[in-house]
Amino acid sequence: MGNYIIRRILLLIPTFLLLTILVFMLIRLMPGSVIELMVMQHSHEQAGQQQIDVEAIRRMVGLDKPILTQYWEWLSGLIRGDMGKSLWTQKNVTTDVIARLPVTFELGILAFIIAQIIAFPIGILSAIRQDSIGDYFARSFAILAVAIPSFWLATMVMVFPSIWWGWSPPERYIPITENLGLNLQQFLIPATILGFGMAGLTVRMLRTTMLDVLRQDYVRTAWAKGLRERVVLVRHVLKNAAIPVVTIISGQIGVVIGGAVIMEQIFNIPGMGRLFVDAIQTRDYPYITGMNAFFSTVGLITILLTDLSYAWLDPRIRYK
Amino acid sequence: MTSIGKVSESSKVKKYSAFMDFFRRLIKEKPLGTFGAIVVIILLICSVFANVIAPYSPVESNLKDKLEGPSIDHWLGTDNLGRDMLSRIIYGGRVSLYVGLGASLVNVLVATLLGLLSGYLGGWFDVLVQRFVDVALSIPPLVILITLVGVLGAGLVQLILIMGINGGIQWARVVRSGVMAIRSNVYMDAAQAIGSDTWHMIVRHVFPNIMPMMVIIFSTSIAGNIMAEAGLSFLGLGLPPPTPTWGGMLSAEGRRFMYEAWWLAIFPGLVLTIVIYGVNMWGDAVRDLLDPRLRGGVGRYSGALKRERVKQKTS
Numbered sequence: 238m239g240n241y242i243i244r245r246i247l248l249l250i251p252t253f254l255l256l257t258i259l260v261f262m263l264i265r266l267m268p269g270s271v272i273e274l275m276v277m278q279h280s281h282e283q284a285g286q287q288q289i290d291v292e293a294i295r296r297m298v299g300l301d302k303p304i305l306t307q308y309w310e311w312l313s314g315l316i317r318g319d320m321g322k323s324l325w326t327q328k329n330v331t332t333d334v335i336a337r338l339p340v341t342f343e344l345g346i347l348a349f350i351i352a353q354i355i356a357f358p359i360g361i362l363s364a365i366r367q368d369s370i371g372d373y374f375a376r377s378f379a380i381l382a383v384a385i386p387s388f389w390l391a392t393m394v395m396v397f398p399s400i401w402w403g404w405s406p407p408e409r410y411i412p413i414t415e416n417l418g419l420n421l422q423q424f425l426i427p428a429t430i431l432g433f434g435m436a437g438l439t440v441r442m443l444r445t446t447m448l449d450v451l452r453q454d455y456v457r458t459a460w461a462k463g464l465r466e467r468v469v470l471v472r473h474v475l476k477n478a479a480i481p482v483v484t485i486i487s488g489q490i491g492v493v494i495g496g497a498v499i500m501e502q503i504f505n506i507p508g509m510g511r512l513f514v515d516a517i518q519t520r521d522y523p524y525i526t527g528m529n530a531f532f533s534t535v536g537l538i539t540i541l542l543t544d545l546s547y548a549w550l551d552p553r554i555r556y557k
Numbered sequence: 558m559t560s561i562g563k564v565s566e567s568s569k570v571k572k573y574s575a576f577m578d579f580f581r582r583l584i585k586e587k588p589l590g591t592f593g594a595i596v597v598i599i600l601l602i603c604s605v606f607a608n609v610i611a612p613y614s615p616v617e618s619n620l621k622d623k624l625e626g627p628s629i630d631h632w633l634g635t636d637n638l639g640r641d642m643l644s645r646i647i648y649g650g651r652v653s654l655y656v657g658l659g660a661s662l663v664n665v666l667v668a669t670l671l672g673l674l675s676g677y678l679g680g681w682f683d684v685l686v687q688r689f690v691d692v693a694l695s696i697p698p699l700v701i702l703i704t705l706v707g708v709l710g711a712g713l714v715q716l717i718l719i720m721g722i723n724g725g726i727q728w729a730r731v732v733r734s735g736v737m738a739i740r741s742n743v744y745m746d747a748a749q750a751i752g753s754d755t756w757h758m759i760v761r762h763v764f765p766n767i768m769p770m771m772v773i774i775f776s777t778s779i780a781g782n783i784m785a786e787a788g789l790s791f792l793g794l795g796l797p798p799p800t801p802t803w804g805g806m807l808s809a810e811g812r813r814f815m816y817e818a819w820w821l822a823i824f825p826g827l828v829l830t831i832v833i834y835g836v837n838m839w840g841d842a843v844r845d846l847l848d849p850r851l852r853g854g855v856g857r858y859s860g861a862l863k864r865e866r867v868k869q870k871t872s
Contacts, residue, residue: 251688252688252691252692252695255688255689255691255692256692256695256696259692260704263704263705263708264704264708266708266709380834380837380838381834383833383837384830384831384833384834384837385826385830385833386784386787386788386804386826386829386830386833388787388788388791388804388807389807389825389826389829389830390826392807392812392815392822392826393822393823393826395812395815396812396815396816396819396822397819397822399816400816400819490697491696491697491698491700492697492698494697494699494700495697495698495699495700495788496699498699498700498703498792499699499788499791499792502792502809513700513703514703514792514794517703517704517707517794518707520707525704525707528700529696529700529701529704532696532697532700533692533695533696533697534695536694536695536696536697537691537695539695540691540694540695
């Protein structure tokens with residue numbers, strides 16, 4: 238197992254390097270470059286009183302150096318945990334991103350937990366009581382949860398309670414340090430909407446794989462030797478049905494991040510998603526590259542942990 | 558030899574048997590899949606003939622009639638510029654359909670090309686492609702889409718290429734494992750033994766065997782691509798206005814008026830949900846009917862494909 242883990246971690250290094258190259262070079266291809274935007278803004282401010290020196294701006298934000306030098310400076314900064322400075326405000330990108338991180342993290346974790354709380358009981362029940370009314374409802378739920386776009390659901394939650402009862406979700410963001418209860422109340426609605434959407438896929442996968450395992454000989458043996466239902470389900474069925482379900486759940490880490498971008502936009506939550514969309518609109522390269530690198534590092538670690546959990550769940554993978 | 562003669566004779570009776578077989582089983586065994594197919598066909602017709610079906614122009618504003626509720630004149634009401642919602646939804650379907658089908662097609666092409674080459678050739682090429690797949694899998698889908706749309710701009714072609722290539726790279730791993738499984742078959746050794754070259758082996762032996770997989774990838778990606786386009790438009794990063802898109806109709810600009818006009822909030826999302834539901838059911842049915850692992854007993858579809866091929870050879 239130790240060897241396996243080390244080999245997997247070493248494999249991450251070339252992938253991470255390739256990723257930084259792709260992210261960095263792609264952003265530099267942006268057609269409406271940040272320089273043009275800056276020139277436009279300068280000419281607004283100064284109304285043509287003064288010749289705008291494009292080269293000076295380029296030098297000021299450090300885009301005049303050869304691209305390889307820029308890449309090297311960025312990468313070495315990134316490894317030291319420094320994403321650079323904003324091209325517009327000169328703010329330190331890392332501190333800005335880190336400041337927003339807990340907000341998105343809280344939203345994501347809540348959504349993730351809610352998704353599993355919804356998915357597991359429904360998925361398990363629907364498999365062990367196959368073709369019952371409960372199963373029928375569970376399957377309809379799963380199909381609906383996958384088909385309803387989260388942003389539509391969120392829009393309706395914003396609009397209809399306000400029309401019917403004059404109630405709407407809080408407009409102002411309440412930090413967790415200010416008031417824990419109100420903060421949770423604020424996060425609960427977007428997190429539930431996100432969790433609901435994710436639960437659908439998990440329910441479907443859990444049901445199919447469990448049905449598969451329930452028909453295995455060793456499960457019949459477990460029943461035959463008189464084990465209680467809970468023991469059969471947890472020790473024999475769930476553990477053997479886990480791998481495809483873990484695949485689906487780990488794939489949802491990326492969905493959570495994407496969903497958080499949308500929810501932060503709708504519910505006015507100042508998290509990383511908002512920061513990211515703003516950075517795209519102002520072409521603020523260090524933010525875009527830094528956050529892309531950050532999000533994909535999260536993704537790479539997720540993939541690593543998923544693979545390790547396969548090896549833990551199924552010894553055959555470990556010894557191959 | 559006589560058995561081949563017999564098969565080709567029987568397939569002469571049923572022309573296009575592979576296709577017909579598929580649709581017969583779809584209707585007989587998959588009611589939800591049939592519903593999905595109907596939704597897809599309706600979407601197709603509405604989009605292609607949008608200019609005939611839509612009662613009003615989707616972009617021309619008519620401030621006199623703004624924010625009117627559903628009525629005989631405007632079945633689904635009008636928006637803040639007095640544009641007919643029904644017409645906008647019909648035209649919005651065009652964008653969803655183009656992106657859904659176009660990006661899925663690119664998904665299949667990219668996945669097949671990369672998966673076929675890296676699965677069949679192996680070696681350094683495989684290692685390189687797999688690292689690209691790792692990268693594509695590690696970035697959250699919406700994040701990479703937002704970034705690339707920011708980089709390349711939000712035209713129809715750009716959206717199709719961005720979603721198509723990004724998704725295609727991810728699907729490549731599925732094709733690759735399929736190709737590797739096919740490679741280990743005895744008939745591949747036999748083909749090599751009689752001196753077939755690489756090109757011949759790929760085109761005549763590997764490619765026909767991954768055809769069902771390509772159809773599955775195509776039909777299961779459509780829903781995701783439609784949803785992704787709607788999400789981007791919702792964030793204001795999709796096709797720029799006045800082009801109507803379902804996601805764009807629900808976006809921040811429209812939301813200001815929804816408190817006084819509930820129909821703005823309901824209908825675009827409802828249509829999007831029905832389409833995603835239908836396309837999902839269709840994709841599931843296609844996968845169930847074509848995936849040999851989910852098909853009980855002897856493969857009927859691949860049998861039909863084989864009959865088709867024998868027929869082509871003998872005719």
